[in-house]
Amino acid sequence: MxxxxxxxxxxxxxxxxxxxxxxxxxxxxxxxxxxxxxxxxxxxxxxxxxxxxxxxxxxxxxxxxxxxxxxxxxxxxxxxxxxxxxxxxxxxxxxxxxxxxxxxxxxxxxxxxxxxxxxxxxxxxxxxxxxxxxxxxxxxxxxxxxxxxxxxxxxxxxxxxxxxxxxxxxxxxAEIMDFELGTDGSGAENLIVKNGGMRHPLINGKDKEDQFGNIHNDDKLFMEGSKIFNFTNEAIPRLIKSILKKHSLENSDIDLYVFHQANKFILNHLRKKIGIEENKFYYFLKDCGNTVSSTVPIALYEAIKEKKATGNVLIAGFGVGYSWGSAILKF
The missing domain is CATH 3.40.47.10 (Thiolase/Chalcone synthase)
Structure with a gap:
C-alpha cells in the first residue's frame, strides 16, 4: 500500500x-x-x-x-x-x-x-x-x-x-517515498522556552539585554542564532546527501527542493554549499516569514499552484531539538 x-x-x-x-x-x-x-x-x-x-x-x-x-x-x-x-x-x-x-x-x-x-x-x-x-x-x-x-x-x-x-x-x-530523520538533543538549549514546563514551572524570568540590544527572558523564546546556523551548516548537507543516496538519486535527479523556510540568508548558504541550482530551489517566506512547522507545507502548496512541484521533489525540515528530516515526494 x-x-x-x-x-x-x-x-x-x-x-x-x-x-x-x-x-x-x-x-x-x-x-x-x-x-x-x-x-x-x-x-x-x-x-x-x-x-x-x-x-x-x-x-x-x-x-x-x-x-x-x-x-x-x-x-x-x-x-x-x-x-x-x-x-x-x-x-x-x-x-x-x-x-x-x-x-x-x-x-x-x-x-x-x-x-x-x-x-x-x-x-x-x-x-x-x-x-x-x-x-x-x-x-x-x-x-x-x-x-x-x-x-x-x-x-x-x-x-x-x-x-x-x-x-x-x-x-x-504525490507519493511519499523514504525518509531520513535525525536528532541531537545536545543543542536543546539553543532554541528554547525555558520556563513554564514541569522542570521550571514558574513564570518569573528577568529581562536581560544581549550585545545586540535584544531582550531575553526565560519565560520567552530564546534562540542562539550562531549555534543554530552552525548546526544547520553541518547537519543539512549530510542529510541531503543521505536522502539522495537512499533513493539512488543525484542532485540532478531532483526537480525541486523545498526546504524549511528559516530565513533567506540560511537558505542561500545551504543552496550554494549543497550545489543546488537556483531555479530548482523554492522560496516562499517574503510575506509570511518563518512559520516553523508550517513552512514546508505552505511552500509546497504554492509550488503546486505555480506548477513547479513536478517529478522528484525533495523536502527537508530542520531546527529546534535539534531535529532534522527529509523525504522525497514523487509527483
Missing amino acids: KAKIKAISYYLPADVLSNDSINNQFPEWSADKISEKTGIYQRHISGKDEFSSDMACNAANKLFEEHSIDKRDIDFILLCTQSPDYFLPTTACILQNKLGIPTSCGALDFNLGCSGFVYGLALAKGLIIAGIAKNIMLITSETYSKFIHPRDKSNRTIFGDAAAATLVSTEGI
Whole structure:
C-alpha cells in the first residue's frame, strides 16, 4: 500500500507585522536592512484570543472547502504544535470536536518544530502502511509570536504564525517515498522556552539585554542564532546527501527542493554549499516569514499552484531539538 499527499491548504492570521512597523519600534533596524538580511517583508501574527486550535480549524476547513473533502472520511488527526492550547487535554482531541469529525477518528499531538511536517508525514505513512488509517489529516499550527519578547527584535523579524492542513491518503498527487530523520538533543538549549514546563514551572524570568540590544527572558523564546546556523551548516548537507543516496538519486535527479523556510540568508548558504541550482530551489517566506512547522507545507502548496512541484521533489525540515528530516515526494 502506498501513502500519498492528496491535498494541502493553509491559513494565515489577519494581523500583519511589517518591516516598517518593526523599524518604527527599532529605528536602528531599517525596513530595507531587515528584508535584505532575512528575505522577509512581513509576517502574520495571531490575535490576542487566537490560538493554535483556532488556526488549525481554519486551515482544516479550508482543506475541506478548497478540495471538496468530506470530513467524515478523516480517520486520524495528527497535530504538530509547540504552542498547544493546554498542557492537557490534547489539542488534536479538541480539533476533532470543533471540526465535527467522527468520534471513530484517532487523534494525537506531537511536539516538534521546524522538522515537524516531515516527521508528521513519516507518522502518517506508518499509519497507512500498518493499515491503521486511510485518510490522515496532518495539521501544523504554531503561535510562536506569543513566545517572543516584544523587545526581542531579532526573533520578531523572523517568526510568523500560521497553520497548514495536509491530507495524507492511499491516493493523491504525490507519493511519499523514504525518509531520513535525525536528532541531537545536545543543542536543546539553543532554541528554547525555558520556563513554564514541569522542570521550571514558574513564570518569573528577568529581562536581560544581549550585545545586540535584544531582550531575553526565560519565560520567552530564546534562540542562539550562531549555534543554530552552525548546526544547520553541518547537519543539512549530510542529510541531503543521505536522502539522495537512499533513493539512488543525484542532485540532478531532483526537480525541486523545498526546504524549511528559516530565513533567506540560511537558505542561500545551504543552496550554494549543497550545489543546488537556483531555479530548482523554492522560496516562499517574503510575506509570511518563518512559520516553523508550517513552512514546508505552505511552500509546497504554492509550488503546486505555480506548477513547479513536478517529478522528484525533495523536502527537508530542520531546527529546534535539534531535529532534522527529509523525504522525497514523487509527483
